[in-house]
Amino acid sequence: MGEAPAFFDDDLRGDFPNGLLLKSKGCETAINIGCNKTYVIGATEKESACTIGVRIFDKSTSKWVIPTVLGTKPKPLGGHSAIALDEDRILVIKGNSTSDDCFWFLEVNTAFVREQKTRLGTEVVAWSKGVIGESEKPIVISGPSGVGKGTLISKLMEEFPSMFGFSVSHTTRAPRNNEKNGVHYHFTERSVMEKDIKDEKFLEFAAVHGNLYGTSIEAVEVVTDRRKRCILDIDVQGARSVRASSLEAVFIFVCPPSFEELEKRLRSRGTETEEQIQKRLRNAKAELEQGNSPGLFDHILVNDDLNKCYENLKKLLGLGDSVKTTKIPVPKLVQIPPEHIVSKIDQKILINCTVPEQEKPAANMFMLDLSSIKGGAPGRTRGLSIYAVEPSTNGSIGSEMLS
Ligand SMILES: Nc1ncnc2c1ncn2[C@@H]1O[C@H](COP(=O)(O)OP(=O)(O)OP(=O)(O)O)[C@@H](O)[C@H]1O
Numbered sequence: 001m002g003e004a005p006a007f008f009d010d011d012l013r014g015d016f017p018n019g020l021l022l023k024s025k026g027c028e029t030a031i032n033i034g035c036n037k038t039y040v041i042g043a044t045e046k047e048s049a050c051t052i053g054v055r056i057f058d059k060s061t062s063k064w065v066i067p068t069v070l071g072t073k074p075k076p077l078g079g080h081s082a083i084a085l086d087e088d089r090i091l092v093i094k095g096n097s098t099s100d101d102c103f104w105f106l107e108v109n110t111a112f113v114r115e116q117k118t119r120l121g122t123e124v125v126a127w128s129k130g131v132i133g134e135s136e137k138p139i140v141i142s143g144p145s146g147v148g149k150g151t152l153i154s155k156l157m158e159e160f161p162s163m164f165g166f167s168v169s170h171t172t173r174a175p176r177n178n179e180k181n182g183v184h185y186h187f188t189e190r191s192v193m194e195k196d197i198k199d200e201k202f203l204e205f206a207a208v209h210g211n212l213y214g215t216s217i218e219a220v221e222v223v224t225d226r227r228k229r230c231i232l233d234i235d236v237q238g239a240r241s242v243r244a245s246s247l248e249a250v251f252i253f254v255c256p257p258s259f260e261e262l263e264k265r266l267r268s269r270g271t272e273t274e275e276q277i278q279k280r281l282r283n284a285k286a287e288l289e290q291g292n293s294p295g296l297f298d299h300i301l302v303n304d305d306l307n308k309c310y311e312n313l314k315k316l317l318g319l320g321d322s323v324k325t326t327k328i329p330v331p332k333l334v335q336i337p338p339e340h341i342v343s344k345i346d347q348k349i350l351i352n353c354t355v356p357e358q359e360k361p362a363a364n365m366f367m368l369d370l371s372s373i374k375g376g377a378p379g380r381t382r383g384l385s386i387y388a389v390e391p392s393t394n395g396s397i398g399s400e401m402l403s
């Protein structure tokens with residue numbers, strides 16, 4: 001990728017008004033989406049730090065547009081290639097990096113991006129990192145304070161430690177005696193959290209029982225990057241926000257067997273003052289009503305007998321008695337060199353890492369399968385699989401799955 005790709009010159013040069021011709025420094029790619037837009041992706045020097053920048057050339061107006069960039073950006077490293085996937089996203093493959101950090105998606109017209117365009121009134125693009133391997137939808141667990149959400153989640157994480165990861169929320173409430181910063185919550189000053197909310201760092205947030213609580217995009221990304229299924233313990237307002245976001249999840253509402261039992265549990269936990277208990281009980285009434293809102297929750301669990309409720313939770317997550325704690329295999333890391341050629345066949349991307357001068361037929365080829373991808377910005381694009389492609393003597397190609 002030392003030179004600008006051929007299509008860069010052919011497709012763009014003639015369309016550029018004088019003075020706007022891009023100087024390729026060997027690390028920019030230009031991708032046409034639809035008839036009118038060309039997305040130029042490349043490393044830019046900004047305040048002496050190198051970042052990946054995105055510019056859009058609008059052929060209908062002959063003008064450059066600098067979009068609002070959402071999501072976690074990739075750190076640039078030794079060149080990249082890019083290829084359009086349908087009309088809504090661009091796959092960017094970073095060179096000189098391994099398969100846990102080399103596949104990135106630049107969303108240009110997904111539902112999330114369209115929504116953000118309307119909200120912000122600007123052009124918007126959004127980054128999401130591709131994660132190799134099967135990974136199930138995150139689980140949102142909601143229900144009134146004291147119903148036993150935390151108890152159920154602890155049991156699940158204890159029995160299946162390699163399968164589930166907890167999304168550590170931010171909160172402005174004070175820590176309880178047994179709570180550790182960064183484990184139970186990220187305990188935060190209100191002013192800091194408000195600034196982070198303004199800076200779009202949160203997937204959702206809500207004022208709950210007089211404090212701010214929120215799930216940062218990073219909290220979910222950290223779990224997904226470990227290839228674990230993410231569990232969110234959030235209130236009903238938060239569940240509603242996540243439902244409206246691009247994070248596809250399974251939504252579970254936990255109910256108490258009675259209001260009296262809920263009050264008993266909240267008191268016996270002994271972590272709140274009387275005034276706080278009263279506030280939480282008042283809020284519980286509204287939450288119990290909302291738990292039945294049509295279309296919000298996929299499953300309702302009654303937490304009467306703890307062990308029975310836990311068995312029901314496992315059942316609905318597809319974890320019957322026969323499921324043992326299985327370690328998700330760590331993928332073999334594939335190293336993508338800076339020079340590689342990408343091509344697309346349906347939802348499969350062929351990555352040829354053979355340097356042209358030393359060309360041996362398909363000596364170092366990988367197939368990236370995008371047919372089962374889930375999720376996307378803000379967050380991660382999950383479900384990518386990668387195969388090594390072996391040339392056979394008769395010229396056909398076979399493949400071996402790497403993860
Ligand atoms: N099925 C159950 N029967 C009796 N007690 C229970 C049951 N489930 C949980 N508890 C107890 O109820 C108390 C509240 O449980 P927990 O802290 O898990 O609730 P929570 O829903 O996570 O609350 P919050 O939303 O305030 O964090 C705890 O003391 C816990 O041991």
Ligand SMILES: Nc1nc2c(ncn2[C@@H]2O[C@H](COP(=O)(O)O)[C@@H](O)[C@H]2O)c(=O)[nH]1
Pocket residue numbers: 142143144145149169170173204205206208209213214215233234235236237238239
């Ligand atoms: N909307 C969100 N709600 C959250 C989040 N983290 C926790 N919660 C909910 O807050 C209440 C109270 O929790 P507590 O730890 O103070 O007892 C409870 O219902 C949690 O589910 C969050 O990130 N967003």
